[in-house]
Amino acid sequence: MAGAEAGTDWLVDYHNLLARHDLDRNSLLKSALVPANRQPPALFSLAQVLANPSLLEKQVLEDYPEAGHPRLRRARVSVLHQSLALQIIGPLVIRLFRDGSSIDLNPERIFLCREDSSADGHSRWDYSASGQERLEPDEFIRVLGKQMQHWYPLFRQQFGVSPGSYWSSVGLALGAPYSLVWNQVNVDDLCQQASAWLTRFECEANRYIDWIPAQFSHQRCAIPQRRGCCLKYLLPEGSYCGTCGIYRKERLG
Numbered sequence: 001m002a003g004a005e006a007g008t009d010w011l012v013d014y015h016n017l018l019a020r021h022d023l024d025r026n027s028l029l030k031s032a033l034v035p036a037n038r039q040p041p042a043l044f045s046l047a048q049v050l051a052n053p054s055l056l057e058k059q060v061l062e063d064y065p066e067a068g069h070p071r072l073r074r075a076r077v078s079v080l081h082q083s084l085a086l087q088i089i090g091p092l093v094i095r096l097f098r099d100g101s102s103i104d105l106n107p108e109r110i111f112l113c114r115e116d117s118s119a120d121g122h123s124r125w126d127y128s129a130s131g132q133e134r135l136e137p138d139e140f141i142r143v144l145g146k147q148m149q150h151w152y153p154l155f156r157q158q159f160g161v162s163p164g165s166y167w168s169s170v171g172l173a174l175g176a177p178y179s180l181v182w183n184q185v186n187v188d189d190l191c192q193q194a195s196a197w198l199t200r201f202e203c204e205a206n207r208y209i210d211w212i213p214a215q216f217s218h219q220r221c222a223i224p225q226r227r228g229c230c231l232k233y234l235l236p237e238g239s240y241c242g243t244c245g246i247y248r249k250e251r252l253g
Contacts, residue, residue, distance in 0.1 A: 008137050010200070013193055014097060014177065021185045029098035032180055033091055042111035042126060046084075050107060050151070053158040056080075063115040066236065070160075075231035077159040080124060082169040082230045084110070087123040089144070090176035097177040102140045103132045105147050144174075145202035164208050164228020171209030174198055175224050178211070183221035187213045190222040 018025050049056045060067050060076050067073040088110055096102035109128040135143060148170050155161040172179070178194035191211040198206035208227040213220060232241060 008100070010193065010197055011097065011100065011137065017185050017189055017193065018181065021181075023181065023184060026098065028180060029094055029177065032094050032176075033098070040114040040116040042113050044112060046107040046110040046112070046151075049112070050154055053154060056112070057159070059112065072234060074160045075234040077155065078161045078165045078169075078231045079235065080112075081155050081161055081166060082172075082232075083123060084125050085169040085173035086176075087125050088127050089170070089173040092140075092144070093174055093176050094180075096137060096140055101134045101136055103129050104135055104140075105144055106132065107147070107151075141200050142202070148201070148203045148205070162228055163204065164226070165230050166228070167204045168208040168226035168228040169230060170203065171198055171205035172224055172226070174201060174205055175209065175211070178222070179224060182223060183216075183219060187220045187222045194222070194224070 015025055018028065043059060044055050056077070057073075060073060060080070064072075064076050067076045089105070092102050092105060109132065111126045111128070113124055113126050115124070152166060155166050156163065175194050175198065178190055178197070181190065191213060194211040195206070198209060210225045210227065211222055212225050214223050215221070226241070230241060
């Protein structure tokens with residue numbers, strides 16, 4: 001696998017891509033890491049859930065009454081995993097592209113927070129990153145891929161989250177730096193770089209995300225298209241995701 005390759009050509013290519021379009025790398029990536037709003041109180045860590053999955057199952061049933069139905073419970077956990085990927089993993093990858101190193105991903109420092117309907121747009125997950133070891137690119141890529149594989153049995157076997165849902169959510173998070181410039185740089189170069197980046201990880205994420213050219217409002221752009229559905233459309237507040245490749249007609253509508 002390419003994840004073991006040395007070097008940071010991918011980082012140089014990304015920086016050059018931005019520079020060719022007069023985009024300031026530091027300001028762009030820094031603006032994407034604006035601290036989240038104050039989080040509700042933490043309930044338990046992801047490490048505790050990995051050791052005792054019933055913690056998450058009980059919390060989902062408490063927070064979402066409709067989750068008593070198995071299909072809706074699976075949808076809730078699938079969406080929770082998607083938020084875990086986008087709100088915790090995505091920013092760590094952006095740090096890597098901004099600084100050339102990033103923070104070690106430690107499930108003991110990832111916490112599920114209490115549901116708070118009064119807090120607009122708050123994340124259900126919080127990461128206590130202070131004092132965490134910083135990793136160089138190759139080590140960060142190796143550790144992150146290993147963690148994604150380690151978490152997979154929890155969501156797949158314990159909660160029935162599909163492989164396509166799990167790995168496409170991971171793939172979206174890994175591609176966060178490219179999603180930032182989806183309509184600001186050369187589309188073909190972006191799709192090529194983003195696809196190659198995913199193959200560096202020792203996991204299945206690259207199998208479930210396709211970076212494809214698209215056109216919206218007469219403008220060419222690049223979008224990451226999932227090969228798995230997160231099931232958000234099943235939930236009372238749900239809708240079709242902009243990256244869904246399964247319900248393409250509804251998404252584009």
